[in-house]
Amino acid sequence: MDLNTVVEVRDARVPSPWRPGDAWLGGGTYLFSEPQPHLRRLVDLSRTGWPPVRLHPDGSVEIAATCTIAELSRFAKGLEAEAAPLVERCCRAFLASFKIWNMATVGGNLCNALPAGPMISLTAALDGECLLLSQDGARRRVPVTGFVTGAGRKDLAEGELLRSVTLPPRAQACRTAFRQASLYGLGRSGALVIGVLDPLDGSLAITVTASTVRPVRLWFPLPPGPDALRAAIGSAVADDEWFDDIHGLPEWRRHMTYRFAEEIRRELEGAAG
Known part of the structure; x- marks a missing residue:
């Protein structure tokens, strides 16, 4: 246009x-x-020359805001990490044409702050941290879960720039589980839930996106029981935070979130056992 x-x-x-x-x-x-x-x-920003993705010596992965979905997908295919398949799953959650894949950026997806943004899902689930640059050169770092504050809302001041998102090495070593639902075969995500199991201490993180107006990441020192998991989601998501639009009613989104979270809990609890 x-x-x-x-x-x-x-x-x-x-x-x-x-x-x-x-x-x-x-x-x-x-x-x-x-x-x-x-x-x-x-x-x-297209001529800034920022490397799309960088693997740092400490094992962390820094994704430039200008990294396209196609570039991230190609990088993940060569990434030797337990969580690498999750990157491709989230890239595929776009359900977009090759033209979008080769133009849409990770930073744009985060800054649009749409509930169904799959780069929000990915980076929130892997404990990502945003690097923000202000017009006076000041820098600040904000967790992805704090950067996206609502549907279309983000913690970004006037003129401030999202430079990159960094994924810590520990998150990449985790086993992951992914569930997604849409009302249509090629439709926007109505619920997307990701589980991340840490092999070092056995902790479990459940991240809820698409069904809620903001990403919700729940951390448990050990995998909880079904009742405790359900109660934790209910406490973390207020009634008015279940998203409501043409792609799904709040009641359906809530139901699918609870269902997927329990499926993931069982899958990763079995993997831990």
């Missing part, structure tokens, strides 16, 4: 004061999907 209110596209490598009507341009799959009448200038 043409953005007929945009009068300038600026290279992000060239410093310039942030002003009203500015927006960061990554892949542009959201920006160009619908009218953006409030925008006047796009700050293009």
